[in-house]
Amino acid sequence: MKKIFWMATVATLLAAGGSRGVSIQVQTPETSPYPWETSGLTEEETARHLLDRFAFGPRPGDIATVLAMGPEAWFEAQLGGEIPDGELEDALEPFRTLDLSIVEITRTYPNPGVVTNRALAWARQNGIITQAEQDDLTNQEINQIRAEYMETYGIRSQNELTGELMAHKLVRAVYSENQLEEVLADFWFNHFNITVSKNQARPYVVNYELEAIRPYVLGNFREMLGATAKHPAMLLYLDNAMSNAEQGAHTTAQMALAESGRSQRDMPRGMGRGRRGLNENYAREIMELHTLGVEAFNQPLGYSQGDVEEVARAFTGWTFLPPEVASRLGMGEMNDDRQMGGMMGEDMGGMMERDDHPELSATLEQAESLGFVAQEGFLFRADMHDADGKLIMGNTFPAGGGVEEGERVMDLLVSSPWTARFISKKLAIRFVSDTPSDRLVDAMATRFSETGGDLREVMKVLFWSDEFWSVSSVRSKIKSPFEVVASALRALDVQMTLPRASLQWVERMGQPLYRYEAPTGYPDRADAWVNAGSLLSRMNFGLNLAMGRIRGVRFDLRGLNTFGGVFHEPESIEHALEVYAGHILDGRDLTDTLALLAPVVADPDFAQKVESATPDSTYASGTSSMGGGMSRGGGMSERRENEQTVDWDHPVNNPKVLAQVVGVLLGSPEFQRR
Amino acid sequence: MTNHRMDDNQEGRLTRRAFVKAGGIALFSLGVGGSPLFLGRTALGAAEVAPFGKKKTLVTIFQRGAMDGLMAVPPLDDPYLSKLRPRLGMSASRGAESQVGDLGVGFGLHPSFAPLRESWDEGRLAIVHGVGSPDTTRSHFDAQDYMETGTPGVKGTPDGWLNRAVGLLGHEATPFQAVSMGGGLPRSLYGERSALAINNLADFGLGVGLGNLGAMSGSSFESLYAETSQDLMRETGESTFEALEALDALRHEPYQPVEGADYPNSPLGNALKQIAQLIKGGVGLEVAVAETGGWDTHVQQGTTNGTFAQRGGDLAQSIAAFWADMAGRRDEVVVLTMTEFGRTVAENGTGGTDHGRGSCLFLLGNGVDGGQVHGTVPTLHKDNLEDGRDLPVTTDFREVFSEVANRHLGIEDSQTLFPEWRGDPLRLWRA
Structure with missing residues (x-):
């Protein structure tokens, strides 16, 4: 095996206080001894530690496997995330929801309240009940109508969806050979946390984990951030879907009309009619919880309440694309259930007021000509986006940035040393100890910044650190x-x-x-x-x-x-x-x-x-x-x-x-x- | 489980920690030799188990789904209400049992809430009407989140207001200081102070359902936790076994509420019954949380019968039974109900009501300025309604919660309890 030693380089990073620069040493592997060889751990303890941290503990035989491969090779294989996983695939075989698209999931597993409303309407339209009879239905009769309606349209209980969501996580954790990927999926979902408790977001949670989290846990942080930002689950959970340009702001759609010499009267019906006003929830959390960290609040190069408002403005119009609207815009399968074509807020459990999210009636071409961008699950509503210029953390964002403006905001956030440090510290707490040293965190943060958020590279710094292997770290986590x-x-x-x-x-x-x-x-x-x-x-x-x-x-x-x-x-x-x-x-x-x-x-x-x-x-x-x-x-x-x-x-x-x-x-x- | 009967040979010898916690009152006896011996310890019976001292207890009940405050406590003689609710309207034919009771202050009480009437008449039960959040969300999740964190409009608040309240008490942390009974840990109890979520007291034991395996494994566990090099598990292990001891006596005797305390056999009734059991057991309960669901009456809300009446009856009977059960301890206990928002003034097309804004809440306690409806409910003319459709929020829920925390639990730091809030408490205690 190649011998490695640690070469010192020097990097300057912001310390926790943010106001002073400090010099720290970053080590890169070059020759021996390996950090685990000088840690005082036995070989078995070394293997156990790896499996305790980068896996959900050992199965019988795992320690022998690690000993045979050596820690480095084992870790590299885990970082690759491509170990054949036949046993897991077999175990996941019975799951019905993991392969469904967002459209299929929302069609098959709508919120219970929505089902009741649709079932009653369906029963009236099909002459099963009259309006007068509906008034006197008992709960039992309502349930019967629901059951028939669900049977007719292939609608299933959301319990199945959330049940499979929870079950797949445990099945993967127990059986996957790619254990590090599972541990990281747990970590990153929790970092970008959403919940099935919020019924508007509930149907989207499975897809969120599969599409917005898992593909990136051994990849790039910026890409994961972008995927979560545009996912309906996050857009609904943290309310950005309802955030609209404030009164008086110029929207992207208005600008597009003006630029092409059209009159504002040419705005298609429904556009620009939503209740104006920012919702800052997502803007605050993307900075406080997802990137910079709360320690950056009101610190040099950090963010302020003013920045929260400016970022909220940048993300106005970032909303979700209800599957039935996607259908109407010709972007997905048409659904034969006519009840679904109703108001846009319905699939959010009827909770979202019509005023917050008015129905669109435009063709895809019309919408695109006004600056709308529709992707799976995501809709940039040009009629809700505040197109005026912004000043975010000292950076000028010129007017008319459109959907790209939010992307540039995320670039800015990810490039901040605050983010590098916040993410690195959180990883170190998960994988090393509840109290990682600044030295380790700074080394990880340096690598994060150098690589633009390459999470494999950051994990390698952690793996090669003396601190990870120190006796005080081993068994220190509960x-x-x-x-x-x-x-x-x-x-x-x-x-x-x-x-x-x-x-x-x-x-x-x-x-x-x-x-x-x-x-x-x-x-x-x-x-x-x-x-x-x-x-x-x-x-x-x-x-x-x-x-x-x-x-x-x-x-x-x-x-x-x-x-x-x-x-x-x-x-x-x-x-x-x-x-x-x-x-x-x-x-x-x-x-x-x-x-x-x-x-x-x-x-x-x-x-x-x-x-x-x-x-x-x-x-x-x-x-x-x-x-x-x-x-x-x-x-x-x-x-x-x-x-x-x-x-x-x-x-x-x-x-x-x-x-x-x-x-x-x-x-x-x-x-x-x- | 542990043998909880008196053991003559061991009576009177104290464990060190029981002695410390109890301030010298003899409570638990000790097994042979002073080492942790799970099997050897005995407790002296439910009534005497009071290792953590007498405490004031706040019992909160969250009505999830948003209670229709206008059906629970309707303004009487409001011409717009009956017009907007042709099918949900009820006449307050004074005196008739099946109809709305007249509270004598311009408001009625839904007949299913009649079990609370006695406390009202005694001046112990107050109602706050038009209460809610300054944040206008009509999402259950968001509104519950804001009410439970105590920070309307702010999603990222890591802790709940009741957890902060426990911290502000300044009392030593004990296992049963904050308990959520009957479900998972609610958002209101997230936070730095540890809080217990207990589904059922009968399950709070070692090896429940495993014969005597728990008892025979208990001493092994106890010695392992007592000797672990991990400080937190060692300390918490100690309090875990203390908690088991404290509960052991309670768990084994079938609980007998006082005469006349007829708890409904419902999740809420059972939760309140077990909260009563903990209070009487003197285990140091200071903040208790119970929940009741099913208030989201979009469809077939009903009038004197139906979904609402069924939920209301369960709530009122549960509270009335709990209050009866607290005879002799009522100075120590306050009950506070809350719900995330109210419902539309007008009925909808499916015999129900949709998500609105202001609702009402109930506050029960010996010192409470009861027999009154506090807050402001305007005439329900469209012009007076929020967004032209909902009972306006005229009282911020924090005005009520801060008053309760202050007057009952002695918490004065409303700035920590409700960050960012600059209002004043609503006066709800008698002078």
Whole structure:
């Protein structure tokens, strides 16, 4: 292997205060030793650390794989993100919503309130009910009409959509070979957080993750920012879809008419009639949360409230393209459901007032001649865009910038050293420790700026830093609930047929997926995850999982200790503890954990106590293949050869005893760390 | 679970932490040898478990979906209301049980809210009408977000107003200081102070549903958490096991509300019942959140019967039962309801109402200036309506919340509680 050493270069960056320049050293790899070789970690600890940070923990055999490849090669493969993923593809096969376009999703999974309105209108128009009868319908009758209407038009419940959204995340985290991509998808979705709690945005969330986040997590930050900015989910979640030029401002459409010598009376019907006024929500958050960071507020080269307003002006007219409007403009399939052609706000759950978003009646050519730009899901409404000049963070944006103006604003934001630092620090907090050094953050930020936001390059700086490998970083992070569940399912090498019950545990521990309502995303700090309720749930999760009490999850505890088709029977319960702690917490120093647990299992009545504490009704042998059948060697034919060498009547082979041991290990503080 | 019966041999010996938290009152006994022993500890029974001292408790109820305040508490004799609601109108034939009750102050009370009438007559229940947010959004999500963060128009506020309120109390953090009962953690409790979301008290135990596995694994867990090198998990582990002890006694005895406290068997009724249980258990509950859904009555809202009446009945019966259950503790408790906005003054084409602006809220407490409708409701002529269609917001919800936080919880720093807000609290307590 090529030897590498660290060559010092010098870069100047803004420090956190923003007002003074400081010199910091940036290291680039050139020769040895590798940072993990001088960290004091064992080889197994090194591999475990990699898998704890750049994966959702190890599956059986993963540590050996990392050891065989070497950390550098393993990491490079993960950065490539193109490891064949057959097992994952099979697991995702049953999902119906992942391949649907925005148009198909909104047509198939409209908001429930919209469905009711359309169903009643449909029932009236088809003579199923009269207006007078509608007044006296019971809720049950309404539900019946809804059901018939949904059946007729192939409309399905949104629960299916959100259910699959949550499920696909867990399936990917557990099974994907491209683990770093999954960890980063989790990180970046949370960075650009949106939520299914907002019903207007709900139908678009799946597509948002697939189209606006995932393609860029190992790519370029600027491109990801642009994709999120134009996605209906973000446009609706942070209200930019409703932001309109203020009264008195000249719009792009007005300018286009004037420039081509047409009269303002030539404006097509519906255009320019919306309620004027800015909505600053997106403008504020794109600076505060997505790029510059709140530390840049009112700082030199940072942003001010005035800049928020100017950026809001730049993004006026950036709105979403409702699928039915796309259809009418000839951009998508026409829908045969005539009810859908109604007011533009309807697909936002009827919440958006007509005045906020008046119906358009123009042809695509007319609209384009006025400066409209329509893409999938995105519409630049030239009649809502404030076309006058702007001054943003000291930069002049001349009048008439059109849709490109928003792009230039994003270029400006991404080029700011504040953004480089904010993003780098957030990544360092996720991957290194809750308190990364300025030195590391500055080195990452320098690379971010040099490469225009190439996220692979920024991750490499992190990987090659001494700090990432330092003993104080290893095991310093507390797993999020999602990480706890994903890593436990991986550790037990489960077969997951129904993710739903596992997802309920994620929620119980305090992380309902896709339902964090604030645009900040979940906090990434230990204290945000650790409270009395969540620790209790973590312990209970361990016990329930090990006892086979989480539906849709199957695993074989004996299989974990089966090599070459032969189950290696532990000699004693203490030995079983040691062996299984080794499997579940592979690559960790287990001295303390074992010292605390060994006396408990050394109790000669331990197996008997477990047996009597867990009546068969609480032990779900039926849902996991480690059950009673196995205990007589009859469950799994491939292991029958082993039958005669294993004493199945020995207490150590009581599946409940193994399950108790494993449950405590999964609920232990050591397992909560990464 | 843990054996919670009295153990004569161990009674009277205190764990260090129970002693510290309880200020010397003997509450928990200790297992052998002073080491953490999950199985050995006992609690002395629900009534005596008071490790965290007597506290004032604010109980908030969020009515998700936007309650029609004009149906709950309609202005009487407003000619425009009955004109705009031909099918939803109800006459206030005074005295008739099935019709709108006359509150005697120019407003009526929807018959489903009749269980609250007693508190009104006693002057403990106040109504604030025309309350809402200065932000005009008619999106449920946004309006709830703004009300729960306490920052109308600002999306990025990381924490909720109730979490900030807990911080401003200046009390030592205890596991049950802030509890959301019956659902996930609401936006109002996001923030720096830890808050519990409990679906059901019966589930707040170790190994619930796993026979005695939790009990027999508890000591292992406790020693692992007590010895972990990770400080936060060690400290929190300690308070987790404390919380388990505190709850253990409560969880095992079937809860008996006081005579006459008839909680409906509904999510809200069960949440309030368990909040009452926590309050009586003395576990240090200071801020409690419960929720009720189904108020988004676009379709078939109904009048004396129907969707609204069903929701209203559940709300009123739940609150009335809770108040009855609080007999003897009412000085310590205040109940505050809230909803994200009101509904259109005019009915729509599907027998319901659409998203509007102002609504009303209920405030119940011994010190409350009750028996009155506070706030301003103009004659419902089109010219007086917001955007020509909605009950105008004449009281910013923060005027109410800040008054409640101040008068009941002693929180004076309304600037931290409601950043950017420069208004004055609405006077809602008797002088």
